[in-house]
Amino acid sequence: MERLNNIRVAILTEDGFEEVELTHPLRRLKEAGATVEILAPAKNKVKAWNGNEKDWGIEIEVDKQLEYADLNDYDVLVLPGGVMNPDKLRQNDNAVLFTKKFLKSGKLVAAICHGPQTLIETGLLEGKTMTSFPSLRTDLKNAGANWVDQEMVHDGNLITSRRPADISAFNDEIIKTLSGNNFYNIPA
Numbered sequence: 001m002e003r004l005n006n007i008r009v010a011i012l013t014e015d016g017f018e019e020v021e022l023t024h025p026l027r028r029l030k031e032a033g034a035t036v037e038i039l040a041p042a043k044n045k046v047k048a049w050n051g052n053e054k055d056w057g058i059e060i061e062v063d064k065q066l067e068y069a070d071l072n073d074y075d076v077l078v079l080p081g082g083v084m085n086p087d088k089l090r091q092n093d094n095a096v097l098f099t100k101k102f103l104k105s106g107k108l109v110a111a112i113c114h115g116p117q118t119l120i121e122t123g124l125l126e127g128k129t130m131t132s133f134p135s136l137r138t139d140l141k142n143a144g145a146n147w148v149d150q151e152m153v154h155d156g157n158l159i160t161s162r163r164p165a166d167i168s169a170f171n172d173e174i175i176k177t178l179s180g181n182n183f184y185n186i187p188a
Helices: 019-031 084-090 093-105 116-120 134-142 164-179
Strands: 008-012 035-040 045-050 055-061 076-079 108-112 152-155 158-161
Touching: 008 019, 008 093, 019 035, 019 045, 019 055, 019 164, 076 093, 076 116, 076 164, 084 093, 084 116, 093 108, 093 116, 108 116, 108 164, 116 134, 152 164, 158 164
Parallel strands: 008 035, 008 076, 076 108, 108 158
Antiparallel strands: 045 055, 152 158
């Protein structure tokens, strides 16, 4: 596998992210050599929701507040799930605008589980084939997406997965795509 030394990744999150859906991509991308920053609206730390424990999990330091993040500083946007996290992000105009700009730019966007909720708010899912946690199926269809029940779907510059059990396929596809020579300006 080619090292991802020149790749910069933004993980956009809020309190209530599903712990493994942030920590596993974070670790795998760093191991592959990418520079990864945690972005969040107006916070110094964000708390995980640990689905196994049904309680609050770890706290993660925020590298940059969203209002200071520049799309041009990143090659990839990762949107972890959790029920609370994407629900908060989809109500945050800055988070939706940042995500929308990423999708329009042709840069890679990867969302897992409930993470696609933020993508729905962009209004840019018409004709995209996607997956998600099954409870978002109708929301994604209403947003114009073709929802499928698969562990991972890669359509243009968008990678989606269903749930924590699919995290390996999600991570592998992100790294495989970034290891290729032509991941920029993938048709959105």
